[in-house]
Amino acid sequence: MKKILLITTGGTIASVEGKNGLTPGISDKDIVGYLPDYKDEILLHSMVLMNVDSTNMQPEYWLEIAQTIYNKYNQYDGFVITHGTDTLGYTSAALSYILQNLTKPVVVTGSMVPISYWETDARKNMMNAIRVACESISGVYVVFDNKVISGTRAVKVKSKSKNAFRSINCPYMARIDGSEIDYLGNTPVKLNGTLKLDSSICSNVFLLKLYPGITPDIFDYIKQSYRGVVIESYGNGGIPFEKRNLLPKINELIDAGVAVVITTQCLEEGTDLQKYEVGRKISKKLIISSRDMNTEAIVPKLMWALGKTSNLEQVKKLMETPVANDLQNQENNYAVL
Ligand SMILES: NC(=O)C[C@H](N)C(=O)O
Structure with missing residues (x-):
């Protein structure tokens, strides 16, 4: 069992x-009490780690969750x-970076x-999550509304609505139909290895959404207080240089040792900084391109990378290397559910 x-x-x-x-108020035992009878099929233990609305979630709490899994692994x-x-989506991605070499399933639901x-x-999502946690697979997954999504791809x-999550820029891992888990691509394999808690996180990261009219002075503030900035620009990724030219200040940031990631406000298909002049002008050597990663993965990944090093070449290398299925290089072929 x-x-x-x-x-x-x-x-x-x-x-x-x-x-x-609405505010979180019931215990793990109360939650388990709402589940249909499962006792002949699985041995389920439970614990409350915290009781927060996830708007209050913090990087320190990601570490607590990861540490608990590590201790009980x-x-x-x-x-x-x-x-x-x-x-x-931020927590499932953060766990995918902090818990390295997972050989068992960690399933996040709500x-x-x-x-x-x-x-x-809740009952359906929980039973589905428990089913997926019983599979012989490895890694972090989000289970929601009968869908199984890679932990770094859930948005x-x-x-x-109850169908609140989508797998962005990545095929769904599986669809759940009653008690059946139908894997949509290759069935994920169970990996071997030793779990590593990779817990150095630097939370001094700023997320900046561009809009027409944004002025360059915001970067002075970022330079003083942050070690990394994720710029959500537009379309394929580009920086405005007409009238309110942001380029000199962004170059200053990089020269001051701040890691700069360019992503896009478009939910799908990611960035291509080479396509337009607005992208090429900023695509200097140390700009980090997020390609098809989503913001929920980019932010914790940057915190994780900056926790290891302040060398911008190394931060760029870590960010642009795929981890836990967060980034793919070839043409996408998405499953539509
Ligand atoms: N559906 C939810 O769980 C929303 C809630 N505000 C939370 O994130 O904690």
């Missing part, structure tokens, strides 16, 4: 209506983490409606 550890962290799934609106076959949906409500999606695209 498979032995699974459920780690609860809060989110809507654990929320109750309080004086000031040998006692279980798989792990399920219940989490708020708002920043779930819900859009609290588990105590009759119309909840919340809806604020209210």
